Amino acid sequence: MKRIAALLVPALLSGCAPLPPPPPAPYHAVGTEPFWNLLIDELDLTFTQPDAQPVRQPTPKVIIGIAGEIYQTPRINVNIVHGRCSDGMSDRVYPDKVQVNVDGRQFNGCGGL
Numbered sequence: 817m818k819r820i821a822a823l824l825v826p827a828l829l830s831g832c833a834p835l836p837p838p839p840p841a842p843y844h845a846v847g848t849e850p851f852w853n854l855l856i857d858e859l860d861l862t863f864t865q866p867d868a869q870p871v872r873q874p875t876p877k878v879i880i881g882i883a884g885e886i887y888q889t890p891r892i893n894v895n896i897v898h899g900r901c902s903d904g905m906s907d908r909v910y911p912d913k914v915q916v917n918v919d920g921r922q923f924n925g926c927g928g929l
């Protein structure tokens with residue numbers, strides 16, 4: 817009986833252990849007025865605007881906030897808030913509101929698809 821319990825307890829506890837997260841997929845965010853685009857992958861945060869040079873920074877360790885994720889680099893800071901967001905230009909609804917600060921300029925938009 818003790819042998820069965822010794823085998824059963826670890827099996828039951830393993831069901832309670834959190835599963836490792838899947839590999840990170842690229843995260844995409846966009847904004848309008850002015851138009852901008854942000855791509856976060858495992859290597860870089862890349863912020864682009866029409867007619868401007870991209871701003872690229874190595875992807876830092878993510879900070880898990882109360883409402884979403886936060887990324888902080890010397891030139892790009894990103895605050896992702898999980899909550900429905902409309903880009904204001906289409907009927908598309910995104911799962912996240914995104915605030916990006918690039919070289920001291922703030923941009924608001926949507927992301928998550």
